[in-house]
């Protein structure tokens with residue numbers, strides 16, 4: 001007995017029921033067919049789960065049945081069919097997962113790269129400051145994307161993504177994530193498999209060629225430096241970046257897994273795509289919510305003022321003492337998870353809550369709709385970070401134990417189980433410090449909020465753009481108004497080398 005679902009058409013199944021924002025379409029269908037329903041997307045069987053209990057059942061209890069990711073022509077083509085993030089469950093994925101979680105993205109390496117994050121946040125603040133001095137507007141969404149892209153770029157190959165290189169990097173990331181999320185009929189209707197009705201293939205080829213030229217340039221240059229060092233007998237003393245660690249692994253004949261050059265290029269693409277957009281998207285939503293909720297913003301500033309004061313800029317090490325900032329980040333994850341659905345594919349038939357789920361079924365857990373479900377959250381559509389604070393007897397607000405790290409199934413922005421995001425420690429460091437420093441140093445005045453009027457106040461329009469990740473439909477453009485001139489002036493003097501390329 002399959003889970004309930006609507007009656008489909010021949011060939012297309014239920015494809016006609018999906019709008020551009022698929023997580024919205026799935027939420028609407030769950031109102032009619034319940035929290036677990038079944039669809040045929042063309043010829044591909046699919047189930048959609050929309051409660052924490054079902055999330056736990058599919059992603060934890062039955063995780064061995066759902067260990068693989070969705071595959072598509074876009075993914076295969078753009079990732080050389082050698083990605084780690086989209087790899088089927090098997091020895092390659094297992095090895096790289098362990099290596100990334102404990103080595104590449106483990107605490108030691110995250111701490112090693114802390115100065116880079118500080119430098120990039122300072123750089124971001126300086127850009128806002130330079131615009132504030134002349135009353136110019138800033139495309140905050142774009143600057144946040146540059147910030148996270150620069151952090152990843154320096155961790156991957158010790159180069160800041162500036163100038164043309166930066167443009168290529170960011171445009172590749174945007175194009176790739178958009179193409180991963182686009183609906184390609186060839187993936188779902190079997191007799192269209194070899195047709196290219198939507199003209200996607202040309203775009204895949206163009207984007208991959210652009211990425212390939214860029215990544216080859218960096219990898220080849222590094223190989224030459226490594227060869228030269230070997231010839232000169234230079235001993236390495238400096239901490240290594242990802243590219244060096246990946247090339248060490250590729251050259252290691254005794255390694256458990258032999259990396260190919262395609263694996264190397266796909267791994268680098270995995271890091272750039274997984275780590276750039278997601279962090280920037282969460283921050284643009286958090287700032288947008290704070291613009292729409294001035295009382296929350298004031299409360300956050302009071303907390304920063306109490307803990308940090310106004311003679312220095314907030315740092316990563318302040319985060320544990322900023323429970324309200326932590327709550328704002330959690331509340332933003334609840335309402336605006338940058339990846340709105342966790343998806344997997346089953347490798348064998350199984351039973352879930354009495355229903356039969358066939359092998360090779362596509363699973364979507366709609367974490368976006370779980371975050372907005374009144375069964376699990378009071379006033380779910382209200383932005384209320386207080387829901388993540390708990391008060392002890394002496395009434396200081398402490399961060400509640402409900403967390404985003406995959407243990408609380410009503411809040412799963414990073415997924416859960418064995419395929420959980422390995423970038424959580426990096427993302428969390430970057431998110432808290434950037435948000436806290438921005439609101440500490442600036443007021444953001446929105447121009448043309450393209451919003452609707454409620455209670456006589458302009459509020460920002462909060463529409464999402466479709467894709468694998470869901471950023472704001474309209475980029476966040478603001479005029480920054482500086483609040484801490486002395487500290488910002490000091491920052492520009494200390495980091496004047498950065499100021500030059502603002």
Ligand code: HEM
Pocket residue numbers: 084085086097105152270271274275276278279282337338339342343412413414415416417418419420421422423424426427
């Ligand atoms: C706000 C920031 C981020 C969010 C919301 C996010 C979210 C996610 C989600 C939902 C998944 C799928 C998890 C699952 O299927 O259970 C994922 C996987 C992944 N993420 Fe992140 N992520 C973020 C930042 C990062 C960063 C900074 C990196 C690394 C540089 C990263 C690297 C990855 C990788 C490599 C995977 C694939 C893991 C696997 O298949 O085993 N992510 N992420």
